[in-house]
Amino acid sequence: MWKSVRKLLSNPVFILATLGASIFFGVKFPELSSRLEPIGGYYISFLKMIILPYLFTTITIGIASVAADPAGARYTWRIMVTYPLSMIVVAVISLGACFIVPPAGNTSDGPTIAALGAIVNKESHGGSSINKLEVTLAKPEVVESKGASYPILDRFVPSNVFEALSQGDSLKVVIFCIIFGAALADQGGSGSLSLFANMKIVQSACVEVIRWLNLVLPITLFAMVSGQVAKVGAGPLLSLAPFVTVQVLTACVLFLIFALIIARAARVSPIAAVVQLRETLILAITTRSSFACIPVAARELIEKLHFNRFGTDLVMPLGTTICRLGHVQYFVIGTVFISQMYGVELSLSQYVLIIITSVAAGFASSGATGALSVVMISIVTDALHLPVEAAIALFIAVDPLIEVFRTVVLVYGNCALTAMMTPLEEDPALWANEHETARAVS
Template sequence: MDHKKVYAFALNPWVVVAMLGGGFALGLYQPEASLRLGFVGDVYVDMLKMIALPFMVSAVIFSLQRLFREGGAGGLLARVGIVFVVFSIAVAALGAATLMVMRPGENLSNETKQTFGKIVGNDLNSSDTVMSLQGVDPPTKSVTFAEVLVSIVPSNIFASLASGETLKALVFALLFGLAVGQVPARISDGLTQSLETIYHACQTLMRWLNYPLPIILLCMSASQMAKTGIGPLQAMAQFVIAFCVASLIALVLATLIIWKRSNASLGQTLSALRGPFALALATRSSATCMPIMIEGLVDRLGFARSRVELLVPLSVSLLRIGPVIYYVAATMFIAQLYGRDLGPTEIAVVMSSSILAGFASAGMTGLLTVSLVGLTSSYLGLPFEAAFILFLAVDPLCDMLRTLVLVIGNSAAVSIVCARPLRI
């Protein structure tokens, strides 16, 4: 059996789309059987998360050490800061522009409003926006910049690794890598070899886990459709379509940037992005996509390994462009849903608070990620509590798009920071 052909088949975008469609159909027509398949996806994602943190820590420390030996660390970090800020503002503006043009929260049919009312437990035409399910929701608390800074510093790195706190692990790896870079080579060589061994072992494990991806994707999508059904998706169709459009534009732009920066052909670029694309859709976890992002940028497109191995974990943790687009779109949708017209100043507030919420979302998934829409809504006094369950109902699909935009968009950011690869 040709392992390369099997690997290429498992990561083929058409196979991914076919497995997604088949899973959704299976979950819709055989919900009881599909629910029993849910454990397959849970085990698979847990195995990927098991690899992601040791991979990230070893890659960052190893790359920083090598970067300091080669020189140019200060200039690289300055470029990283500029690119991250520009990308964050650009995707926030893209999300705002898409929602302003498409306006998915306006002119909804009475049938859609009635469906919203059933899902939320409220009538959206009334002034009562308190959602009553099982208890009283706590008031949404605004997160300050100081609180965010305090929350990212690990008091115990082993506890942070055990609980899967990606951002705290990244902070430790950065500080430790900076310190190791100042240690003489004759002392640190042993650590360097150990870290490189861990790094390549994690890459090998990740490659092995890609082989059963089509079957895993079928089971995960079937289980998810069986849990939520198609009703919430139909009710939130206009928001989902608007978010899909914004995400698609971001993906196209990111792919064009990688193509131009890599000096490769468009076919080579798309082939290099095939793996990250498939794994992002399957796992909905950007951290688990880091090894295959590095493989695509380095082995297939020729970017410098020492730079990419440092920048990919850094961007995945700090440049949260997928969540930023989502928070802008969700906040503006809520405003339109309640008939609130936003002026230029208020849109700027939505964009800036969404960037902050995106940064705070590092390491979060599911309900916690969606709950941060309350942060962006609170600055405008919008009643997010009543709409929370609406977004939660369609979050599995939105989460796929958030992760996909983050993975491909961050690959584009890394390609801009790195020097262009030489082509003969």
Template sequence: MKLNSARIYALAVNPWVIFASLGLGVSVGLVLPREAQHLAFIGDIYVDLLKMTTLPFMISAVIFSLQRLFRDGGTSKLLLRVVTVFIGASAIVSLIGAIVLIVMSPGSNLSSETMQTFGLMVGSDSSSNNTVMNLYGTDVPEKTLSFATLLTSLVPTNIFAALANGDALKALVFALLFGLAVGRVPERISTGLSQALETVYHACQKLMHWLSYLLPIILFCMSAAQFGKSGVEPLHAMLQFVLAFFIASVMLLVLAAVIIWKRSGGTLATALDALRAPFALALATRNSAACMPSMIESLVDGLGFARSRVELLVPLTISLLRVGPMVYYVCATLFIAQLYGHTLGVVEVVTVLLASVLAGFASAGMTGLVTVSLVGMTCAYLRLPFEAAFILFLAVDPLCDMLRTLILVIGNAAAVSVICPRPLKI
């Protein structure tokens, strides 16, 4: 019997298939290291294809979601409350992730063998770059990070140049401002743009869906090439990262459940029972968009929130309030900083939080490989080498992806419950 596309896709993203592909790639990389390194170009091509789709997808999703916020005549009154909740939720998840990583320090005090292997992954040992010499001219002083530099780097002077250079954060800032402006344009004028953006959104989504069919092959090639070069030792460090991220995730899930319980005005048992379906669906699918109908049903039928508000806010929060990726980017960036012995001051920690929030917004509609790749955006502000650790994060991403999706689904349900009026109890 010929497999249809839905079954092929389900097989390609199945966690067991992902683990098997990674395991086979690691085995080939360790047994045939020289031959395995020749497979690296396949992963490079695949990442480039994903990057090709990421920016148009992100821009269309953000602008379309904001435009939808203004489409209903009464929803514009919710804008201030939406913005307040978005800012508050982003700050809370980022702070909790940072506190857990700073207290646990999973990337510190690793064995010398692990650190030497990580050093080889970036082309040198862990101490070889302590001294930098310029043969000609004067030494160039190391640039210091400041909020002025950070904010300046976020504002695009030319949106087309930002798109050409693949600068996702600048493109996101443009999309947010442009989406707010488009939302104030009369609907009779903006209808054409809305339809065009929706077309781009669904077309890019379809492209990403097609690219997912190749995920097992790509993961095999990338893991074989990487471990053919570095060996298996660095994976020991990732176990500590997974534990830290798991603890941060549990804390956020408990906080979200308590918020929903208090906002609904019912009992804790009722709130937990209503969240059971979206919780299970998030674990099973690892796809927040697939959980939206279940979230709406739980908030409306299970907890009594107004359907008109919930049906608008659930897609909006899923598209823009990316609390799962936000806390993941904070944890991953701080872990990499600890891994390479990069001491962070207060300004740099705050910069990590802000960059992670923006990268979370930029992850709208992304899953798996692309979501993980955005850690490089936050690491860039601290000049940290993320590319070397990319395959390590992919190796543990099936578990991390489940946690990210759970935080995203349950956390956004809590955000919607705060934005919506409390349900009336008869």
């Protein structure tokens, strides 16, 4: 009985049907759907609860193994070359898409610009400070800054790892893990080995919790998706149709490229490269949290596509944190949209600047989610001296939809990067979950 329920809950057809039903429900009964949304929120909270311990153990073990293993050095090099390079490639593809479909297509039309203005007005009436600003002519008293003087580096440098953990600041946790893992590899003796073994147990326990949570996904999926659908107004989507179209089309193109990369590396068909990673994709679509997808993606890459566990456990979590492919795409298209909306002609050097600063903003957005990552576009627009506040109000209005694509590109893209960097595991005994293998042996 339990087994058949379990089978049904993880059946892709069943999940797709739930997905369709929840979209329908969200469109048909937006009010009821938005009341269901908190249920999805609790689910995401549960997932996040287990992500930090998982990341902590996985990345520390990963880095320590790389540092201890002479062959590990090649991962360091691959990561340092592949991450920036892949972000540049994504930026170039996104820019190319902007040439094919101009993201600000019809915004100079009277009715469209009036509708867009109304969105900006609505956002600023909502109490956000994006469009309201008060200054004084008298010089304000200088507020002493608290030491840190490079705001962009503030996000990267941890001062207290427990504070970072308690605030869920995953980027700082990851940086701590890298340093700590490297130091751990240097500590010889049996003591460090047993610490490794213990951490591996913690890690697999985390994976187990995530497995349980995955079982109730179809139930919460309904609440999450219908709530999200209810949030997207048709009005903003129509007014920003060209922008949304470019974002979605680019995401689809990138998705295809990623699928082909995974298929080639895993020696399976492109369809299998999508189907075998279905749990990851469904989780990315429903939770829109890239971090929540890391453990499931790593498990699917290892167990279903048979990538080497050691490489996957290292590259997948690290990449999802710092190699923000989805965000780079978003920033490039968003910036071109802003320049077109304000009628600013961009020179070749400015296009190059967009690519470089978008990659930089991608790194800077590490760990940022939702509206915060939308605001990160100001890193790019500031460099080009473009006005960004009105555009951010517009972007936030359509973000409930765009965020889904951004997360999918980020997560699936990092699956592709992992596939590129990690060899296949030849030994079938290592394909299955270590935990289950251990259970089977005993």
